[in-house]
Amino acid sequence: MPTAIAVTSADLVLPPTDQQTPDAVVLPAPETQPLASAVADLQLLLDRYGHVIVVFPSSVPTATARRLHAVRSLLESDRIALVKSDLPPLGVAVLARQLRQLSACDFSPGVVATAARLLAHYIYAGAVLGSVAKLDRVPVTLKSHVKGWMPGAQFAVLAGxxxxxxxxxxxxxxxxxxxxxxxxxxxxGQLQTDWPAGSLVPRWQVQGVQEAPLPAESPRWWGTGRLVEFAAYLPDIAILHQLVSSVRRETCHWCRMELIGDRCGFCSAPVPTAPATATAPPAGRHGPASRVP
Known part of the structure; x- marks a missing residue:
């Protein structure tokens, strides 16, 4: 049974790439569901799938983040991973779909959860904006801020x-x-432009373009509703599988979950670093010996 991938809103669920890609579970917003019902629903997911990975943008309302942590705490479960991403909302939707793809492979839940940080480096997420005057999640110069108030100005912004x-x-x-x-x-969004298709497609080795509804969180993330959000990503599950498989795996010293990277996706415990030696090894003819990370 694949590990369940959950998201915090329906607009973070992109269509599956193939018949093997599992659906995502949409968790209701706190204002639409009592806490007791949220706890019961997540318990049912754990009973059915064994492990649940919740993917959500770092920009979600505080009430949503608190609800996730409260439910996890009340269930006292180390089988729930909360994966918060700094990607823009459409990029988070792409990331969630890639984790759905990986969940159907031969990876353990711990590897799937910690793969999120790796995969985020291969998602080129951005937007065309009608103004950057209120953009505070991407570094913007004062000059660009001033130009952001000019009528008709448009900016291409890459967040990561x-x-x-x-x-x-x-x-x-x-x-x-x-x-x-x-x-x-x-x-x-509310901006009329074909710039992404006309400029990015021929230069970014784009082999296919799909359209999706604008996530409700996007205008708040980008500081304006006058935008077209975009995300370029690796679509081939074979490449994703090879990418994740190439990373060294560790075992969490706290909860014993398998992981890649430097932090467990389920309990957040860091991977212990090797203690420094008291005496440095002598340098060779060509300098200090290199250490494999």
Whole structure:
């Protein structure tokens, strides 16, 4: 039985990529469901799937984050992973779908949960904005802020993996993109522009474009409703599987879950670092001996 992947709103559920991609579970908002019902529902998920990984943007309302932690605490369960992502909402939706794909593979729940941080580095998430005047999640210069108030100005902003911002205009180059084949998903807000399809597709090795509804959280994340959000990502499950498989696995010293990276996805315990030796080894002819990370 695949590990259950849950999200905090229905607009974070993208269509499956194939018949093997499991559906996501949508957790109701706190204002629509009593705490007791939320606890009971999550217990049923644990009984059915064994483990639950909840994926949500770091920008969710405080009440939503508190509800997630309260339910996990009341269940006293180490089988619930809360995966908070700093990606924009559409990027989080892409990440959740990739974890759904991986959950149907031969990976343990701990590896799937900790794969989120790895996969986020391969999601190029951004937006075309009609203004950057209220954008506070991506570094913006004072000059860009001033231009953000000018009528008709449009900006291409990349939130990750490396933040970038350009003003769209004649001769402007798009943000530096991925060096691998991608697919692109678009979510249109109140801004009318075809810039992502016209400029990103030919330069970002995009082999396919899909459209999705704009997540409700996106205008708040980007500081404006005048936007078109986009995310380029690795679509091939075989490549995702190879990427995750190539990373060294550890066992959490606290809850014994399997993991990749430096922190457990279920209990958040860090991987212990090796104690420093009292005496450094002698340097060779070509300098200090290198250490494999």
């Amino acid at each position: 993996p490396v933040p970038q911002l350009i003003r769209i205009g004649p001769g402007a180059e798009p943000p530096a993109g991925p060096e691998f084949v991608t697919q692109l998903v678009l979510a249109r």
